[in-house]
Each structure stands twice: as C-alpha cells, then as structure tokens.
Amino acid sequence: MPSLGADMEAGTLVEWLVKPGDAVKRGDVVAVVETAKGAIEIEIFHDGTIGELVAAPGSTVPVGGVLARLGDGSVTAVPAARPAAAPEPARASPAPEPRRPPPAGTRARATPAARQRAASLGVALDGLQRTGVDGAICLADLSQAAKPAPRRGGFDPKAMRAAIAAAMARSKREIPHYYLSLSVDVTATLGWLDRTNAGRAPPDRLLPAVLLLRATALALAGTPELNGFWEDGAFRPGDGVHVGWAVALRGGGLVAPAIRNADRLGLDELMAALRDVVGRARGGGLRGSELTDPTVTVTSLGDRGAESVLPIITPPQVATIGFGRVMERPWVVDGAVLPRRIVTVTLAGDHRATDGHRGGLLLARIEALLQTPEVP
C-alpha cells in the first residue's frame, strides 16, 4: 500500500484491475484504493508479472502493507516468448510486445457527431457505452462519459476533512512559515489573453489561471530552492517542477494533483492538463502518483475569490504560492494614476529551507514572466 500523502495511514482496496499472470509495466494502474482523498488508481512501481493478489477487495491495508506479489517467473510468469518451433517471420524486435494489436475490425464504432464531440472533449472512445444504432457510440454515451463516474468505494467527506485537518495541523506545528506578497499589474497579460481568446472557439480558449500557472512554473524552474521537499532535516530538490494544483471539491474538501513538468508545457498543453486534472479530481480517477508527485502547490482563488490568500504549506513541500482574484485598481503608471488589473501573488515558504530573500526573488520572477505571456 503506497503512501498517497504524508497524512495517509491506510487505504481500503476497492478492486483489482489485474489478475495473476498479467504482465505489468512500471506505471500501469493495477488497483483502485479508497483513501481520505477519494478513490485513487494505484500504479505499480516495477515491471513484471502479477503473481499473487494478497489483499482482498474490501480489506484495509496499512501504508507499507503488502497488496500483491510480483511473480518470479518460475511458477506464475507467462513465458516471455515461445520456443522457436514456428518462428514468425520478420519478428526481430528484442523485447516481446507488451500488447497484442487489437483484432481487425475493433475500431470503436462511433457516430460522426459523437466522434467529433469526443475529439473536442478529449475523451477516448474506447470503453464507452454503446447505445446507438448498430451498437455505435452516440452523443448520449458521451454525455454519460462526461458525467463523473460513480465513485468506486464511496467518498467520505468526513474522512477527507480529517485528513486535511491532520496535514494542516502538522504543517502549522512543524513548518515555520514566512509569507511574502506582491501585487502584480496583469493588464497587458490579460489584454493579450482577451485578444487570443477572441480568435478561438470556446473549447480552445485559455483561462487566466493558465497564465499564472505557467509563470509560476517557469519562475520555480529558475528558483529550485523553493521546489522540493524538507525531509529528515534537509532539503531535497524536486526532480522537476511538478505543480500540485489545488482543486476545491464540490461539497467540501480539497485535493492538489500534480501537473508534471509544468515548466515545460506550452499554454495550450497546460490548459489541457489543467482541465484534465480538475475533471478527474472532481470526478474520480486520480492516480496515486499524481497525489505524491507535487514538488510545490499553487492555489488560485479564481474570479469570485478573495483578494489574496496566505496559504499553508503541504508537508513535506517547502513552498506554496497563491493567487487572489484579479481586481481593477487605481495604479501609478509612469507618474499617472490609471485603472489597471491587479492580482496579488503570495508565497508561503518553509523558513527551514529558504529565507525571505529567495522567496522575494521568486515573486519578482513571477511578476516579470507575467508581463510576457506570449513568449514560449
């Protein structure tokens, strides 16, 4: 049972997605586990063949407990390749292919309208219900898919509340926070965004949050001291800028899944990634690694939020960055007072890992980057 957060003590196995004999690769989803953060898809850490499923669905397993064993190849492993009795021609690839190509004729049959909407929603057709004429996927099947899948194992808001309480109490108990804030003029940036979106159909439009996210990710790449973990009395830098994006859940609660390598994604890619994690955070289907990967957390209060936020660091991370609502304010520009669109960016830093000077540099970088959103 992997730890899906500093606050997690145990998880309940909801279902197995593999069976003994299945070949698995690192990163494959093998099980669904119910945690305080909802039903999470668990990925395997090693390549191999599933030997024995130890935990039964419904059982609660402590973090570090055994869920299943990988086969050693002698008893349960499927032979990797058949003996060369009937050698296949032109099969020179060194490793056996992990998946067989689907038999001919299994391309998902979908109506033109369903196919087009699926493409614009970024929904895969495989695995959807097929209630249309001649067993095709039709629009109705897509609106089913667009609805959040029923939660596997049932989501308990009380458990999530308790988990947040534990993590935040630990943070405030252990982490000496320092706070910095900077009001940033984003008039030019948002003007650029307005012009860009004016030429785009609704599915292709960008949210202001994406510009904030991108500037933050790039600034963190240049300020690695604020991107990582405080563990065992020392700082360990992150292996990339994996931004945990705080998503408020309907009915209460919060989860911050990772957008991996956010500093290397363009605006459109970031928008797609954001839409994806927000959708899955609310609808179920987050993977375990997405909860453990974040090297930093970013929270944006959006267009109905407060003016600024003083966030609390998620242990063992060392920083969290917050954005308030964009407000129109009188601002001094070249000696004149003008109405400008202002956003307040805040940083909560772990004073054990960094000092305010470093934090100030990060905010200054974010400010500078927010002046030129169009630079790739």
Next chain:
Amino acid sequence: MTKDETMAMLAEVLAGIAPEADLTTVTAKDDLREALDLDSMDFQNLVIGLHERSGLPIPEEDYPRLFTLEGMLAYFAAAKRA
C-alpha cells in the same frame, strides 16, 4: 431557441459539470456561478457545452450575459442558429 430548449440544453450541460446542481433552486436573477458554485473552469466548461449544442460562437465578451438564467434565456432566444 425557446425557453424550454434553452433550459433543457443548460440542464444537460450542467449534468456533466455539476451533477448535484439543482436548477429549480435558482431564480431568474441569481448569479449561476454563486448559486451553483461554478468556478472559472466550470463556467468555461459550461460555455463549451452551450457552444457545442447551440452552434453559437459565444465570444468572451458575451459571458456576463450568461451569468443569470434570465440573461441566458434572452441570449439564446435572440440568437440565430449558426
């Protein structure tokens, strides 16, 4: 588009965004974003759904006209199909 058509379209789109949202609790002048707890992403997804079903381009400057039920009904009643 008639009132019924617009309401049906809105309900269908909302079902994919905020399944628990109950339109019957919303009055004509309520801000839908407040009443149904829609954040920026939710609202953008709502616009995308309305765009796809109505065929209207719905530019960003029109978004404020969709903040209330009243505004939304007027918007789609006035709109010609693309």
Next chain:
Amino acid sequence: MSARMTYREACRQAIRDAILADPRVFLMGEDVGRYGGCYAVTKGLMEELGEDRIRDTPLSENTLAGVAVGAAMAGMRPILEIMTVNFSLLALDQIVNSAATIPHMSGGQFAVPLVIRMATGAGRQLAAQHSHSLEGWYAHVPGLRILAPATVADARFMLAAALADPNPVLIFEHVMLYNAEGEIPDGIRSVDIARAAVRRAGGDVTIVTYGGSLPKALAAADMLAAEGISAEVIDLRVLRPLDMETVAASLARTRRVVIVDEGWKAGSLSAEIMARIMEDAFWDLDAPVRRVCAAEVPMPYAAHLEQAALPQPEGIAAAARALVKPP
C-alpha cells in the same frame, strides 16, 4: 378570413385566377375542357373561361409539350396539364431537350415561362403504368424548377409563383391529395417556391418528405409523440433546387433523419438528399440516415399489394423509433 377547401378546389382556383389575371395565360391538356380534367381539377372552367383559354388537345404528349414550349418562347404563359407523370415520358424530349435547355442555349435570348402540371403517385389502384412517382427524374435536370405542393395553401398559390418564373417549372400534384381538405390561413395570398417548410417542429428526429407522403409523415409523428419521441417534419416543397439549409438546420438539432419518398430508392431523389446530407451535415449525424421509400417493384394493382409497396405511417414511425431508441 381563413378558407377551407379541398386540394382539388385550390388547384382549380389557382388556374382560374391565373387566367383571369393575365391574358397570356392559358391551360392546355388532354380532357381538361369538356371532361373537366381526369382528376376533375378543371371542371367548369371551359364553360366559364372559354375554349381559347381552356384547350382540349389530342393524346400526343410530345407534341403538346412542343406547342407549349413554342407558345412560351413566343410570349405566352402556357399551363400544360399532363394526366400523370407516367405519360410525360412521351414528352421527355420537349421537356428535357427543349424547355430546360433553350434559355441556356440561346444565351438568355429566349425565356421559357412554361408551367407543366402533372399528377403523380399511387394509391388509387391504377396499376404500374399510372402510379409511379417519377418527379425525382425531373429533379435531375438543370434548367427545371420542380415543385411538389403538399398542402392546400401550396396548391392554391404555387401556380402563380411558377408562372412568374421566366424558366420552365414543373408542378407535381399527388393523386391522393386531391380530396384532402385544408385551411388557407388568413392573409396568405402567395407562397415562395424556394424554401422547404417545417410542418411540425420536434427535437429528436427529422423526417424529410414532400407531396403525398407528407400526411403519412405527420401521422407517423403523431404516433411517435404518443411514445415520447418528438419528430420534426420537413416538407421539401421544392424538389429542385433542394433547400438543404432547412434540412441541415434541423439536423443540427435532431442529429437523426429519416427520408420518406414514394419514389424508388435506387438512383433517386431520396438518394440525392442522403448524399447532400453526407456532404453538408456529416458531422452532425448521431445515427445512420434511413429511408422509407416505395418497394423496388412496378406498382402493384391489387389494393393490399399496392399499400404494402408504399411508405406507410407505421413504417416511417418504426424507422424513426429505431434511430431514437435503438432496439
């Protein structure tokens, strides 16, 4: 004040009005005068309007059509009645090779403001040589405008619009509609001959039809409504040029379509509509396009076989139902 009348009476009033309104207009055809028309459309008109304006002719369709084309080129506004579309095959040369081409081949020096009315369709046990729906063949030919009035109002007012067109116009009157009664709403004095009409609005499936199949499509829509399926019924009205905009706009909402045509399927008007939907509205489709057409046989004489060969409301409803609620 709205007027209630039969489709036959509407056709008769249209001819009478046209002749009274314009000295260049006259009607010619087989048995249109003394006999009053084989479907009694022109009963009494010769007595009222005289033999110059209502002209009985010999049984010689190609000659009649040639005379009508010549009269139109010379400045008259002839209305030629051909008993049924089946007999018009004898006049194909004049209609297709002369009427449709002369405005083009003369570089616009000659207009052919000719209107040809024909009965079409089955249902009266007139057997295979009097019952076919061949209007789709004429809809193939550039230079012709093809009309199919399905309502009393269209029967009453399409003729005037057709006569105002400087090019040849063919009007197809379905034999099963002549006895149908309908209202002409207040204030309607004219109709266009360009656009299709939505005869019943609906959101789940579009039924595209025209002429004699319109009442059947509406009956099917009633049956579907009882099951909670809302069918939109489009009356094409004009078979050439087709108003695909109206069809596409409907499809963009319903995303499912059934085409109903009393013609055969192969190489037909229904096939053309289907092809145009593929070209114009493919990405809107959420189900295959279906057709309900006449069986691929010469129209039978026996009543039960004739009914079995024709589109019927039950079959139309079944096709639509299978698209909305797949079995």
